[in-house]
Amino acid sequence: MSKVMALGIVVVAAWASQAQAQHKFERACCIENECFVLDVRTCLDRGGRPLHARSCENVSCEPPVLGACCLPDGRCIQTTEGVCERFRGEFTPEEECENVVCEQPVRGACCLRDGRCKELTEDMCARFHGEFHPDDACEDVECEQPVRGACCLPNGRCKETTEGKCQMMRGQFNPEMACEDVECKQPVRGACCLPSGHCVESTERMCEMAHGQFNPEKACEEVECEQPERGACCLPNGRCIEATERLCEMAHGEFHPDEACEEVECEQPQRGACCLPDGRCIEATERMCEMAHGQFTPDEACENVVCEQPELGACCLRHGHCVDTTERMCDHWRGEWLAEEKCEDDPCED
DSSP states (O other): OOHHHHHHHHHHHHHHHHHHHHHTOEEEEEETTEEEEEEHHHHHHTTOEEOSOSSSTTOOOSOOOEEEEEOTTSOEEEEEHHHHHHTTOEEEETOOGGGOOOOOOOEEEEEOTTSOEEEEEHHHHHHTTOEEEETOOGGGOOOOOOOEEEEEOTTSOEEEEEHHHHHHTTOEEEETOOGGGOOOOOOOEEEEEOTTSOEEEEEHHHHHHTTOEEEETOOGGGOOOOOOOEEEEEOTTSOEEEEEHHHHHHTTOEEEETOOGGGOOOOOOOEEEEEOTTSOEEEEEHHHHHHTTOEEEETOOGGGOOOOOOOEEEEEOGGGOEEEEEHHHHHHTTOEEEETOOGGGOTTOO
16 A cells, blocks of 8 residues: 555545544434433434434424424425524424415526526525516516636636636636627736645646745756655554654654654553444444444453344334344434344334
8 A cells, every 4th residue: 555545544544533533422312202412422322313403402302393384485394493584484383285376486587697597486586686577478578698708717727708707717708899808818827836845837827726835937858846845754543654743644644854754662552342333343443433323442352352142123104114233223324223133024014
């Protein structure tokens, strides 16, 4: 495995570790209509439903009331009152959509800012900042066409477009002109010394985006870029790569400047047997075992450990689907778990 690939794996592992740390933050958890403050993992283990709130204050764990929600576009969905309000709908509690007649909005031709026409509701037309013509079809309306022209882009190229789109691209607009009639100013190019010590020829703007040092109107062979200090980097998994201090920090490693890996002895993480939630055993570090929600036994091999086997049962999901799984996973999917049942026996049928 190359050193670059190894560094990439470590960066991903570090990101996953940070995500795991955030996963443990305590927040409100609803368990059987009661609220507790638990970390997310414990909440799920107990069959609870984690909420966004950090405390149980002003939190109701009562099952939400469902009802029919008439959306602004005339459609109806079955949801809660809170979700209906976010969609700017009209909510009818404890009612099915099939029993509700939603008011149908007026449709018409909507002239968009780019001159095109679409048949939309007035609400949707307003979202697109268009001009609405109620009860008209697009073939009955003549939309005003925006002025087009030549747009000189920051990279020196030219594109024919509208003034609005030219501004979005940070270009200089020349109304009612074609690109062949315009001479766009070309950006200054030069040698860009990157933080890694490499040199590329680019514009000043591109060099700034890469956090480099720009040398205008210079070629790379005319510039000597400062080389960053390199050394041995001990990664959290005990391996060693030679990298810059900045890359080592990104990988959460321990940096040894001006040292080669063969001159450094990296501390090796403790390994052991890890019992996974599904009853399997893998040999891993404690950190990797925690990320997998496993139970770690240090300095032991899997053949010396007996992992607790979870009870399997049938999990009845919405729409009649059934999955053979553990109670914990079924609770996580918000299904109905039936101990000692198998999906092949069709236990979910009404």
